[in-house]
Amino acid sequence: MMTTHKKRSVRGLAAIAIASVFALSACGATDSGSSSGEASEDPFKILYIAGLSGGAVNTDVTQAFEASVELINEKGGLLGREVEVEFADSQNDATKAVTVLQEYLQSNPKPDLVIPGVGTGEALALLPVLTREKILAISTASSPLLDDPEEYPYFFSVSARQDALFTAASEFLEDKGDVKKIALVVTDNALRQAAEPQFTEKMTAAGFETTVIPFDPANVNVAPAFTKAKEWGADWIYFESFGESTAHGFAGREKAGAEDIPMLGGSGVAVSDFLDFATDAQRENFFPILYPVAATTAEEDRDAGFNAFYDALSPVEELPLKLGSYSFFWDMPQVWAAGVRQADSVETEAVTDALTNLEVQDSDAMWVTWQKLYGPDTHFPIISSDEFTIAEVAGMEDRMYVIKE
Template identity: 30%
Template sequence: MMTSRAKALVAGVAAAALVLTGCSDTRLGDDASASGDGPYRIFFTADMSGPTSSASRAVLAGVKAATEQVNEAGGIGGRQVELIENNDQNDPTKAVSALQEEINSGNRPDMVYPGGSSAVSLSLLPITTREKIFSAGATQSDLLNDPEKFPYHFGTTEPVATYVQALVNELRSKGRQKVAMVFSNDPTGQASEAVYRKGIESAGLEFTSVGYPSDALNMTPQLEQLRATNPDALVFEGYGTPVQYVIQSLTGMRWDIPAYGTATSSTFPLVDHFSPEQLANVLVVQENWAVDDGEVAPEMTDFAERAIATSEGSVIADTGIRTPSVASATVQLARWAAEKSDGDTSAQAMADALTSGIPEDGGDATPWVTDAKGPNPYRYTVTNHFPTGSPDVPLFITPGTYNDLGLYVPGTKG
């Protein structure tokens, strides 16, 4: 079993770009076949050397594993997949420049994985839309789920609202009515707070929140402000070390309130910094298919082993298998769409196929692993290009670690 040192989800795109393929070695600017001929070219951009590079490497490991699986099965539309890597350091300008260079130099990709942050994705989608290039990614901003504006883009990450509904169900089952939330006062935290507020208040529960500066080292003032409202549950949001400071402040206050992590804050390796006694009232959230409950689906084992075997795979010991899995679905969805469109890999044909009715059945009905223990989340429609999440999939469990496959192993109560 490996200890988790979970880093973030991905960020970014562009900079010096190395092209990786199933078996070729191309670089940005080299001659390549036009779209529709030769290999099926996927332009992948992410932050490979900046603050979120660990998460980006996990994403790339998943995309590489899926590319290997897809090529073994005959490729996309009968064409072997060629993966073009690009390091953008989470800089939208670098991402745009690199993609535009690909297009202008005659290397127009068939598909784009548009970065690891919503800011990068939002900078690239106007280009992919104009050029009629299919795109799929794991960034979550609701602004990306706009089929009228971005008709060729599809998301693969569960919406934040799915986690909120799961939390509401959890709170109701425990008879908890007053919810407080402490969040990082930055664009990501503010967006998360807005979704939690809407979902919790819509459910008829009371909600109050306080933001903390993203560089704060002590969240006691914010937590004391929340404690004064006498809530019976706390939600903590953040990424990286701020999560440690939240729990550190919480335990220092001796505030024994049930505390629930968001999907982002739940990636932090709490068990590396706190005792079971200190975490006795803390629960993190994980998808059921990414948790080791003793029943691991064969397709998950196969995928995890492939992802770990990639040159980026060692990072999965820190990030877990969830991030690679969600990223891998982008390639698997492209193969599925091409099959349904009789090999037509144009952006419009791919979009039409994905909105024509992907089966709800999980497991063997679909090639991705995110539905191994529940319904297929990728039931897209012409008005919704994001997953249809089930509130039964997120699980609130005790903080733990990752096993050798990157599956989450819940800890024990103090």
């Protein structure tokens, strides 16, 4: 039997015990994707499937998710009812994630929302089941393969699609002038599958010559990949990775003697804790593509959503990462809640329609990352290049990056 973890409050996190929450009957499920029924007083249920053990543990970012849900409940919940989260461990394995979901659905009513992992691999594996069961899903995955409203009508992401980052990167490099050759150094997995076509398309359209250099994410020595980029004559390197392979990439770049080639950091690299694991020499000529919230934001420019996010997370000393790493996980419940309020329902079809036509009052707009969300043809945020910051980083202040002058 699968065990899930139920957590209620980020403030009382240390005192929360791990508990099995399986119900012994599967009554109450409906074809709509909502388990609850509008007349019920039971809490609305979110099932969060992610790696809570194993290699890259995601328990730190789940605290931001819990804090966001806690704020929703403090403001009266949704439609007069509280929201409850159950965490299920996929061990960062896409096959395991599918098993976890199937076992959950066999023993429980359908949840009102599922978080299908934090990366592309798990999302792609889980979405066929979630689509068939008509269950709404929101994720941080960034692959354009997921942005298919016809195939995955109930899936939404709070992350930037890879093509949005490459558009911003190509415009940045065009402004630099005298840049001709760009090498993509990327892990040879689902990340490459998502990044390579968009990188090639956007950079070629901007007039750059490109090459793609994949490397095994399990390989500690990444120097050969950067050596290839150097020997090819790259003017800039675009480095894309996630997890432990990111630190290996910085070390490999130094070992290959490629620090003199300026390097852009893609989505996975930019959200990593590179100030801690990379030395000053390894960060030489490094330009991360920073999401909103990652760079310092003046107090006068902070809206109500940012202040709620900041007030909830900045005092939590045990959170090891910068605030920008938590913003997507804060946003997922807030975006769903906005759709539920507009739809006046948790029914999957109704919330889906609301999210693609979202009209949110300022007091309800408690997500912090992007200015504009979805439309009928895209279930990813609609992003302009100027929402990214591409610059060298001097340090950290208030858990946000200080940009080098």
